[in-house]
Amino acid sequence: MIVEIGHFALVLALAAALAQTIVPAWGARAGDAELMAVGRSAALTQFACIAIAFAALVNAHLASDFSVLNVAENSHSAAPAIYKITGVWGNHEGSMLLWVLILAIFGALVALFGRSLPRTLRANALAVQGLISVAFLLFILLTSNPFERLAPAPFEGRDLNPILQDPGLAIHPPLLYLGYVGFSIVYSFAAAALIEGRIDAAWARFVRPFALVAWGLLTIGIAAGSFWAYYTLGWGGFWFWDPVENASLMPWLAGTAFIHSVAVMEKRDALKVWTIFLAILAFSFSLLGTFLVRSGVLTSVHAFASDPRRGVFILAILALFILGSFALFAWRAPMLKQGGLFAPVSREGALVLNNLLLTTACATVFFGTLYPLALEQFTGEKITVGAPFFNMTCGVLLLAAAGVTPVGFSLAWKRGDLLGVVQRLAVAIVAGAVVAVVGAAWLRGGPVLASVAAGVAVFVILGALIEVFARAWRPGLSAGLALKRAAGLPLSFWGAALAHIGVGMTLLGLAGVGFGSEAITTLHKGVPQAVGPYAITLDSVGERVGPNYRETVSTMTVRSGDRVVATIEPARRQFAARTMTTTEAGMATLNFGQIYVSIADPAPDGAVPARLYWKPLITLIWLGGCAMAAGGALSLADRRLRFGVARRSRAAMAAAAAG
């Protein structure tokens, strides 16, 4: 019964979404405030309905109701509660439901917090948001119904794919979706601005927090996914240039460009058309990502859905929203008034350069991902575009973009002094160069790019710190006063500094890969094997039984000299329900690096074939991602403050006028 209520709520949500699309848009045209206000209540109703539907599906999974096809195919009565819940979105239907749930959450946020906006802008934005909901709700109801019943119901479910039985699934997809779908707000507001033919700094001020939230969550989502791949796939790879990963990277790159250009627009009223373009681009890539993942058009390690009917449906949605918005852009963008002049050498100029590099990097990922498909379609010829291509194109472009970061961060708005900035950054430049040269000497003809990346990373981190220092301290200032000044710097500045340091950290972690070492060998009990600065000894091999699997565990000790620094337990896990075996790597974090050991099945004499790695600085890759997201959060906190300031100063002005 609860399942049917969920299904019915989903249909109601579609009705609410239709109302949200038509009524406020009509109201905005007719200038009718009553009709425009409907958008708000429709958005909230839609959210409530989808939340009920989602809760109904979660309930079915928790109760192991195998009369529901979705539960029978993806759950198991013996699974721990957390995997019963994460199993809700560990499959096509459930993940689409999560997608629309998040879409509705963002719509509700606009409805609740958009009071300061011009009424027509909000009405149009909610209408566009509603249209996206209509499309995806139709998609779910017509092709991917998670509430479909199964008769007769089986006694036991088929269990969730063992690779997905991991805490990573609890956080990675929801975060990624929050990021993906968060850009829908940016998109809706861009479309609304184009419909109105007017855009200003107030638009940027309202959209920027949403963009920061979406971007920050997408950043953590990608980092979490990368970390998840690192520890589950058993050989320590953390990025594969897999089409599905590329699908999440493209909106991230476009979104990164957007949050920078929207900042320019808010502060300097410049780059309006470009900002709108990026807003459309970011969500278009989100839609493209949804298409690539959900249609099964690319078979990849991530793909768990393939049904051509669905593919064609999503393709239609994709075409409607991408072509529609770009048509609107081509028609309306020339009407937007340009403002905010700036010299080529200025912070705006540096941001334009940075945006160019980011979007070009994004384009290389786009072409690299879709070119093989297109070529095969048109000529029948099959090619592969893999890591070497992306490293040469996207990698180099992003390294360049990172290198521009400290310069742009230190330049003044409008007209900058490049020579002065170079002088100010001299310490960072020299330190970066020294690190690159020493690194190259250390590797002796090894990967040159690793040492270059390490140099750029040091430059980026020091550059951000220097800028903080330069803003807080002037010659002759006491340390206490400088600290006070530092505390008084706007939070958005601190956010930007932290995010840039995060970029440097990630880059440093990537560079560390070039300085790692490995051993591929068979371990015998009690015989130490050196890897990097550590030695690893196999102590024992044993069997263990988990809730829905059995595993063979090898216990190993990691020593630095004679000192024991860690104990690790790499394992092989057998899942009975799907007759699958997974490799559980044994890991120990030492400083910012990791010892990483994955094993094959032990030989009869107790010897264990193993791959042992020492990966220096590798955790910085993900910590850097967290720092970037934290920087975004700091900037967000600043927004709220500045709303307050604006209100206070308005009050002060009113008082002055009265007096």
Add this chain to the structure above:
Amino acid sequence: MILLVALLALLAGPAFAVQPDEVMKDPALEGRARTLSAELRCMVCQNQSIDDSDAPLARDIRLLIRQRIGEGESNDAVRTYLVSRYGDFILLKPPLKPETLLLWLSAPLTLAAGLAAVLVARRRQPAATAALTAEEEARLEALTKRD
């Protein structure tokens, strides 16, 4: 920046599904085999090199490479042989030829288009903003005086 990942992963060669029994005795030859296998795609997996893959086919090709390198063939010769057998599909870096020209030019073309757009936008920009009206001048003066 997260995707700078592979930029280094490729060059460093840290993470591999090579098993202990496959490793060649001569470290120099083994190193060449590793370099080559990082450039070759596992045909039955997606976007994994045979060096990373656990698939049996990847293992077969790894052993084939080591056998041929052990017999004294150069990396280029082994690569040419594999392409003749499996086609360009096996190369993770697509070769430069008429069909892939657009792919390889995608980055420079996009960058050029972007630069052109920036230049055009700059040229179209009005030379200066309109001057202040007399009324605005007066207000400005009043405001600056109060400060």
